[in-house]
Amino acid sequence: MSRRTLGRATLGLLAVxxxxxxxxxxxxxxxxxxxxxxxxxxxxxxxxxxxxxxxxNFSAVLDGSGFGGALRMSLSVTLVxxxxxxxxxxxxxxxxxxxxxxxxxxxVLTVLFVQMLPAEGLFIAQYKMLAGAQLLNTVIGxxxxxxxxxxxxxxxxxxxxxxxxxxxxxxxxxxDGLSRTQAFLRITFPLLAPGLxxxxxxxxxxxxxxxxxxxxxxxxxxxxxxxxxxxxxxAASANRGVDWGQVMAASTLxxxxxxxxxxxxxxxxxxxxxSGAVKG
Amino acid sequence: xxxxxxxxxxxxxxxxxxxxxxxxRRTPATPYLLLIPTLAVxxxxxxxxxxxxxxTSFQEYGLAQQFGQPPTWVGLDNYARIFxxxxxWAVVVRSIAFCLVNAFVTVGLGLAFALLMRAVxxxxxxxxxxxxxxxxxxxxxxxxxxxxxxxDYRTGVINWLLVQLGFSDxxxxxxxxQPLSFFFVxxxxxxxxxVPFVALSIYAGLTxxxxxxxxxxxxxxxxxxxxxxxxxxxxxxxxxSIVLLLxxxxxxxxxxxxxxxxxxxxxxxxxxxxxxxIFELGIGxxxxxxxxxxxxxxxxxxxxxxxxxxxxxxxxxxx
Numbered sequence: 001m002s003r004r005t006l007g008r009a010t011l012g013l014l015a016v017x018x019x020x021x022x023x024x025x026x027x028x029x030x031x032x033x034x035x036x037x038x039x040x041x042x043x044x045x046x047x048x049x050x051x052x053x054x055x056x057n058f059s060a061v062l063d064g065s066g067f068g069g070a071l072r073m074s075l076s077v078t079l080v081x082x083x084x085x086x087x088x089x090x091x092x093x094x095x096x097x098x099x100x101x102x103x104x105x106x107x108v109l110t111v112l113f114v115q116m117l118p119a120e121g122l123f124i125a126q127y128k129m130l131a132g133a134q135l136l137n138t139v140i141g142x143x144x145x146x147x148x149x150x151x152x153x154x155x156x157x158x159x160x161x162x163x164x165x166x167x168x169x170x171x172x173x174x175x176d177g178l179s180r181t182q183a184f185l186r187i188t189f190p191l192l193a194p195g196l197x198x199x200x201x202x203x204x205x206x207x208x209x210x211x212x213x214x215x216x217x218x219x220x221x222x223x224x225x226x227x228x229x230x231x232x233x234x235a236a237s238a239n240r241g242v243d244w245g246q247v248m249a250a251s252t253l254x255x256x257x258x259x260x261x262x263x264x265x266x267x268x269x270x271x272x273x274x275s276g277a278v279k280g
Numbered sequence: 281x282x283x284x285x286x287x288x289x290x291x292x293x294x295x296x297x298x299x300x301x302x303x304x305r306r307t308p309a310t311p312y313l314l315l316i317p318t319l320a321v322x323x324x325x326x327x328x329x330x331x332x333x334x335x336t337s338f339q340e341y342g343l344a345q346q347f348g349q350p351p352t353w354v355g356l357d358n359y360a361r362i363f364x365x366x367x368x369w370a371v372v373v374r375s376i377a378f379c380l381v382n383a384f385v386t387v388g389l390g391l392a393f394a395l396l397m398r399a400v401x402x403x404x405x406x407x408x409x410x411x412x413x414x415x416x417x418x419x420x421x422x423x424x425x426x427x428x429x430x431x432d433y434r435t436g437v438i439n440w441l442l443v444q445l446g447f448s449d450x451x452x453x454x455x456x457x458q459p460l461s462f463f464f465v466x467x468x469x470x471x472x473x474x475v476p477f478v479a480l481s482i483y484a485g486l487t488x489x490x491x492x493x494x495x496x497x498x499x500x501x502x503x504x505x506x507x508x509x510x511x512x513x514x515x516x517x518x519x520x521s522i523v524l525l526l527x528x529x530x531x532x533x534x535x536x537x538x539x540x541x542x543x544x545x546x547x548x549x550x551x552x553x554x555x556x557x558i559f560e561l562g563i564g565x566x567x568x569x570x571x572x573x574x575x576x577x578x579x580x581x582x583x584x585x586x587x588x589x590x591x592x593x594x595x596x597x598x599x
Contacts, residue, residue, distance in 0.1 A: 008399070022414070026426075028429075029422070091318070101311045103312075117582070123558075145325045148322050152322070255418055262417035
C-alpha cells in the first residue's frame with residue numbers, strides 16, 4: 001500500500017470511530033428502552049439486543065400516569081404554534097418579498113434582531129405577564145410565547161422561498177385572465193409548498209422540544225408538556241432507584257417523532273440555518 | 281398599538297411627495313396588513329416582556345409588590361445591588377469561561393470533522409453524517425437524560441469503561457457532585473449536541489470551493505497542509521466566523537442542560553450559569569427586580585456579541 005492509501009484508510013477508520021462514538025448515546029437510549037430493568041441494574045452493561053429484549057418498558061410508560069396528559073398537552077401546544085407560525089410568517093414573508101414599502105427595512109431588521117434575544121433573559125417577564133393575564137398553565141399562554149420565539153426565523157426562511165418564485169409567473173397568469181388572488185393561489189402557492197412544509201417542521205421541532213419557557217409558564221403538574229413530564233418522571237423514579245429502562249423508553253417516545261421529521265427536512269434546514277439564524 | 285402608527289405614518293408622508301396617479305400603486309395598504317399578525321405576536325410575546333423587564337429593573341419589585349403594593353422607582357439601585365454582589369460576578373466569570381470553552385471546542389471539533397468528511401470515501405462520509413444528524417435531532421431533554429445515565433455513578437457505561445481501561449478509581453465515581461466534573465459533563469453534552477451543526481455547515485462551505493482551484497494547486501505541487509492553509513481555510517473563513525459567533529451567543533445562554541443536570545444533586549450555587557442565576561433569583565426567591573436587572577445585563581451582553589453578525593446579515597440582505 002502506498003503512503004497515500006494508508007493515510008486515507010487511517011482517516012476512514014478515524015471517521016468511522018467518531019461516527020460510532022457520536023451515535024452511541026442514541027443507540028444506547030433505544031437499546032436500553034427494550035432491555036428489562038433487572039438486566040440494566042447489572043454492573044456489567046450488555047451492548048446488543050438479545051432474547052430477553054422486551055416492550056415492557058414502553059407499555060409501563062404508556063400505562064403509567066402522566067404520559068397521556070403530557071402527550072395531549074404537547075400535541076395541543078405544538079399544533080397551535082405550528083398553525084399560527086405558518087399563517088403569520090407566510091403573510092409577513094409575502095409582504096417583505098413582494099412589496100417595497102416604507103418601514104420594510106425596519107421590519108427586516110426587527111426580525112433579525114429579535115432572534116438575538118435570549119429566552120433565558122426574558123422568562124421572568126414572560127412568567128409575570130402570563131400570571132397577570134391568568135394564562136399560566138394554559139395552551140394559549142405558552143403558544144403565544146412559542147409563536148413569538150419561532151416566527152422570526154420562519155419569516156426569514158419563507159422569505160427566501162417566496163423570493164424564489166418569480167412574480168412574472170403570476171403576472172403571466174393575470175394576463176391570461178386570472179385575478180391576482182387566483183393567480184397567487186393557482187401558481188405561486190403550490191410552488192411554496194416545500195417551504196411551508198420545511199418551516200412547519202421547524203416550528204414543530206421547536207415547540208415539541210422547548211423546555212425553558214415551559215418550565216416557567218406551565219408550573220402545574222397537570223399542564224406539563226412531554227419534556228417537563230420526562231424530567232419529573234426521572235425525578236420521581238430517582239427516589240426509588242432510577243428505573244432507567246422506563247426512563248429510556250419515555251425518552252425514545254419523545255425523540256422518535258423529532259428524529260423522523262428532522263431527517264426529512266434537514267437538508268433544507270441546514271441551508272436555511274446558515275443564511276438565516278437560529279439553531280434547532 | 282404601535283403598528284397602527286406604522287400604518288398611518290408612511291401613507292401621509294408619501295401623499296405629499298408622490299403624484300396622485302402613481303400614489304395608489306406606490307403605497308398599498310396590503311403589505312402593512314400582512315405584517316399585522318406577526319408584529320402583534322412579537323409585541324405580545326417579546327416586546328411587552330422586554331418592556332416590563334426594563335421598567336422593573338428600575339423599580340423595587342419584591343414580595344410586597346407581589347401582593348399588590350405599587351412598585352416604587354429606585355433608579356439604578358437594583359443594578360448597584362446586583363453588581364456589588366460577589367455571587368453575581370462568580371456566575372458571570374463562570375458563564376463566560378464556560379461559554380468560550382464550549383464554543384471553541386465545538387468549532388474546533390466541527391472544523392476537524394468537516395475536513396475529515398472531505399478527505400474520506402463518500403460511503404464513510406455518509407455514515408459520519410448520519411451519526412451527526414442523529415445527535416443533532418435528539419430533543420435536548422432526552423439527550424441530557426441519556427447522558428445522565430451514561431454518567432450514572434453506579435450503572436453508567438462511562439464509569440464501567442474507565443474501570444475496564446484500568447482506572448479502577450472510577451468505580452462508583454459521582455461526576456455530578458463536584459463543580460469541575462459537573463461542568464466537564466455539561467461540556468461533553470453541549471459539544472455533542474452542537475458539533476453536528478458546525479461540522480455540517482463548515483462541510484457545506486468546503487463543498488463550495490471550486491475544483492479547478494484545487495486542481496491548479498495540485499499541478500503546482502502544493503502539499504495538503506499548504507492547500508489547507510492557503511486555499512481551504514481562507515475560503516471557509518466567513519462560515520467559521522458565523523458559526524463561532526452563533527456558538528458564543530448560544531453557549532452564553534445555556535440554561536436547561538445545567539438545570540437538568542443539577543437535578544442529580546449538584547451543588548446549585550456553585551454550578552449556576554447566568555440563566556440559572558436569573559431563574560433562581562426571580563422564580564425561586566421572588567426578587568423580580570434583581571432578576572430583571574441581571575436579564576438586562578445578559579441581553580446587552582448578547583446584543584454586543586451578536587452585533588457584528590446582525591450587521592453582516594443586513595449587508596447580505598441589501599446585496
